Amino acid sequence: MLDSAQTAERVTEILDRHRGMEGALLPILHAIQEDFGHIPQDALPIIARDLNLSRAEVHGVMSFYHDFRENPTGNHVLKLCRAEACKAMGADDLAAHARRELGIDWHETTRDGKVTLEPVFCLGLCACGPAAMVDGKLVGRVDAAKLSQIVGGLK
Amino acid sequence: MKVWLPLDSAAVALGADEIAEAIQSLAAQRGVDLTLVRNGSRGMVWLEPLAEVETPQGRMAFGPMTPEDVPALFGDLAAHPKALGRTEDLPWLKAQTRLTFARVGLTDPLSLQDYTAHGGLEGLKRALGMTPAEVVAEVTESGLRGRGGAGFPTGIKWKTVSEAKADRKYIVCNADEGDSATFADRMLMEGDPLTLIEGMAIAGLACGATKGFVYIRSEYPVAIRIMQEAVAVAQRAGILGTSVLGHGPAFDIEIRVGAGAYVCGEETSLLNSLEGKRGIVRAKPPLPALEGFLGKPTVVNNVISLASAPVIMAKGASHYKGFGLGRSRGTIPLQIAGNVRYGGLYEIAFGLTLDQIVNDIGGGTASGRPVKAVQVGGPLGAYFPASLFDTPFGYEEFAGKDGLIGHAGLTVFDDSADMLEMARFAMEFCAIESCGKCTPCRIGAVRGVETVDRIARGDSAAIPLLTDLCNTMKSGSLCALGGFTPYPVMSAITHFPDDFQPRRFEEAAE
Numbered sequence: 001m002l003d004s005a006q007t008a009e010r011v012t013e014i015l016d017r018h019r020g021m022e023g024a025l026l027p028i029l030h031a032i033q034e035d036f037g038h039i040p041q042d043a044l045p046i047i048a049r050d051l052n053l054s055r056a057e058v059h060g061v062m063s064f065y066h067d068f069r070e071n072p073t074g075n076h077v078l079k080l081c082r083a084e085a086c087k088a089m090g091a092d093d094l095a096a097h098a099r100r101e102l103g104i105d106w107h108e109t110t111r112d113g114k115v116t117l118e119p120v121f122c123l124g125l126c127a128c129g130p131a132a133m134v135d136g137k138l139v140g141r142v143d144a145a146k147l148s149q150i151v152g153g154l155k
Numbered sequence: 156m157k158v159w160l161p162l163d164s165a166a167v168a169l170g171a172d173e174i175a176e177a178i179q180s181l182a183a184q185r186g187v188d189l190t191l192v193r194n195g196s197r198g199m200v201w202l203e204p205l206a207e208v209e210t211p212q213g214r215m216a217f218g219p220m221t222p223e224d225v226p227a228l229f230g231d232l233a234a235h236p237k238a239l240g241r242t243e244d245l246p247w248l249k250a251q252t253r254l255t256f257a258r259v260g261l262t263d264p265l266s267l268q269d270y271t272a273h274g275g276l277e278g279l280k281r282a283l284g285m286t287p288a289e290v291v292a293e294v295t296e297s298g299l300r301g302r303g304g305a306g307f308p309t310g311i312k313w314k315t316v317s318e319a320k321a322d323r324k325y326i327v328c329n330a331d332e333g334d335s336a337t338f339a340d341r342m343l344m345e346g347d348p349l350t351l352i353e354g355m356a357i358a359g360l361a362c363g364a365t366k367g368f369v370y371i372r373s374e375y376p377v378a379i380r381i382m383q384e385a386v387a388v389a390q391r392a393g394i395l396g397t398s399v400l401g402h403g404p405a406f407d408i409e410i411r412v413g414a415g416a417y418v419c420g421e422e423t424s425l426l427n428s429l430e431g432k433r434g435i436v437r438a439k440p441p442l443p444a445l446e447g448f449l450g451k452p453t454v455v456n457n458v459i460s461l462a463s464a465p466v467i468m469a470k471g472a473s474h475y476k477g478f479g480l481g482r483s484r485g486t487i488p489l490q491i492a493g494n495v496r497y498g499g500l501y502e503i504a505f506g507l508t509l510d511q512i513v514n515d516i517g518g519g520t521a522s523g524r525p526v527k528a529v530q531v532g533g534p535l536g537a538y539f540p541a542s543l544f545d546t547p548f549g550y551e552e553f554a555g556k557d558g559l560i561g562h563a564g565l566t567v568f569d570d571s572a573d574m575l576e577m578a579r580f581a582m583e584f585c586a587i588e589s590c591g592k593c594t595p596c597r598i599g600a601v602r603g604v605e606t607v608d609r610i611a612r613g614d615s616a617a618i619p620l621l622t623d624l625c626n627t628m629k630s631g632s633l634c635a636l637g638g639f640t641p642y643p644v645m646s647a648i649t650h651f652p653d654d655f656q657p658r659r660f661e662e663a664a665e
């Protein structure tokens with residue numbers, strides 16, 4: 001666990017890197033999430049003070065966007081495309097298989113903390129669906145066997 | 156030995172990085188002097204990963220490559236099990252008219268030398284010798300309309316910004332590309348990013364803007380990386396910076412990353428997001444062209460609109476305008492997706508019928524079963540049944556059939572598709588992605604899901620309720636998310652009424 005002084009130091013360093021940028025809040029939130037894996041609640045007042053916003057405003061922005069998370073994920077994040085072109089190729093069955101195999105629903109993390117399952121609406125791989133993203137790595141034409149293999153390979 | 160292997164996301168998702176590694180290690184093992192170029196994709200996704208090898212006869216294509224196919228690339232190429240012949244002779248590629256995508260797949264995306272050797276910068280150089288008004292007139296004359304979906308004439312938008320008086324103006328490239336079945340923006344940014352940069356610089360000259368942003372969705376990590384590198388290449392070469400190509404005004408570009416909100420593809424929501432706010436849609440007027448980013452005059456254009464400016468400037472408006480149908484001028488990068496045999500990107504003049512696109516080019520379904528429906532224009536587009544397959548691809552032609560072409564994505568479904576489920580999904584997607592500003596969108600979409608569920612349970616009285624709800628959403632929504640979600644829903648009900656009959660209930664009970 002990080003103490004709040006450490007959090008403050010890293011957040012301030014990120015804020016310094018974004019000084020002078022027009023409309024810097026999204027890039028700042030991305031940088032914080034990249035660094036911490038999520039947006040620690042302790043970071044919000046620091047960002048707010050720096051950008052001359054209220055804490056509620058920063059929280060409002062953060063919560064508007066699906067990408068930003070308040071809590072850490074599991075060790076791995078599995079994103080499955082739920083959009084139309086992947087549905088045409090069996091994405092619904094694939095998602096059902098994944099939920100069964102992992103024993104969790106969308107947005108949940110397995111009890112051992114290993115995998116978080118997230119829906120995604122299109123990865124631009126619509127001519128080779130169903131598509132997935134595993135810890136940032138793109139995978140096309142995923143079927144149940146390939147998915148089990150991917151999940152089995154996660155440590 | 157010179158080999159091309161795409162860095163394109165689709166190729167990578169099908170194993171291109173592993174093939175690249177295998178080629179490199181085998182070359183090292185055998186002491187072969189290898190030049191491996193990671194290019195854009197040629198757009199034939201069913202052949203990815205597609206390797207190309209330089210030979211005296213031209214570039215030879217091999218695909219879809221597996222690691223087992225790699226050793227044979229070092230042997231007799233004609234005998235290679237995946238040999239496809241010369242790339243440029245492949246019929247799917249040969250029949251296209253590639254204007255905007257002319258260099259994608261051909262060149263090293265980050266090589267300025269490749270870029271200029273294949274006609275890059277000619278458009279910008281010509282624009283530098285013209286007045287802003289002349290550049291605007293050329294783009295207007297080309298007939299180019301916004302490729303982001305709404306089809307607004309690009310030249311007219313530029314004229315408004317060009318004539319606006321302000322201390323700062325902006326060019327914002329909309330690379331949010333959230334529609335399912337679309338990947339043209341991604342492929343262009345990954346395969347020929349300098350074209351987009353050149354197009355934005357031309358827009359900057361034409362409009363008197365000195366700063367550009369490219370807002371790329373976070374789901375596109377490869378495109379983000381390549382665009383960042385390409386901006387650095389352009390800055391080093393003086394294409395961007397204090398003076399465009401050393402004798403123009405200043406113009407620079409910054410890459411920004413979205414955060415997973417579909418609605419941020421809507422231009423005013425995007426501007427709010429760029430400003431660091433929630434991506435709530437703004438009421439219009441004021442038009443972004445007059446009061447856009449930070450209240451300054453701003454061009455917001457789709458990637459393909461901007462990336463078409465260089466070829467229009469290089470070859471002239473009349474060349475571009477010479478292609479097309481009716482009021483849909485030029486070419487359109489069709490993105491053929493879903494359950495389709497030959498899926499990918501196909502750039503061609505407007506005017507092909509849906510039948511030609513789906514059956515002749517796409518080869519029908521991947522499953523081999525009959526085509527049931529094609530959704531055209533992404534999640535806000537209508538489902539077309541086979542009986543409407545004679546519709547020619549054009550803005551007005553599709554509007555005339557209660558549909559839209561949107562960003563030109565087509566999703567093919569075979570006869571196993573359940574159109575009630577697709578109608579439900581359209582409502583669910585709208586509910587998840589609504590910015591929340593309008594009640595008919597925010598609440599209506601949630602009611603829509605519930606109403607579809609009632610129909611699924613056999614309550615056919617809920618069908619008129621769903622129709623009413625769609626009418627309310629159409630008339631009471633500020634933007635096309637709430638306003639157009641009725642297109643997929645109503646087209647599903649209208650064209651596939653059997654899927655909404657109580658018989659579904661009996662089947663489900665079996």
Ligand SMILES: Cc1cc2nc3c(=O)[nH]c(=O)nc-3n(C[C@H](O)[C@H](O)[C@H](O)COP(=O)(O)O)c2cc1C
Pocket residue numbers: 300301302303304305306307309329330331332333334417418419420421422423455456457458460461634635636
């Ligand atoms: C919900 C919604 C999502 C949109 N998504 C995109 C998008 O991802 N990319 C895009 O270029 N336009 C999108 N648009 C259209 C934009 O609002 C705008 O019309 C377009 O960026 C203008 O550029 P163009 O004239 O070059 O098409 C969207 C519109 C709506 C209502």
Ligand code: SF4
Pocket residue numbers: 418436588589590591592593594596597632633634635636637638
């Ligand atoms: S229609 Fe929906 S997404 Fe569009 S402005 Fe209204 S609430 Fe927002």
Ligand code: FES
Pocket residue numbers: 081082083084085086087121122123124125126129130131334335336337
């Ligand atoms: S619809 Fe799944 S990747 Fe586009």
Ligand code: FES
Pocket residue numbers: 592593594595631632633
């Ligand atoms: S803001 Fe337009 S209907 Fe609510």
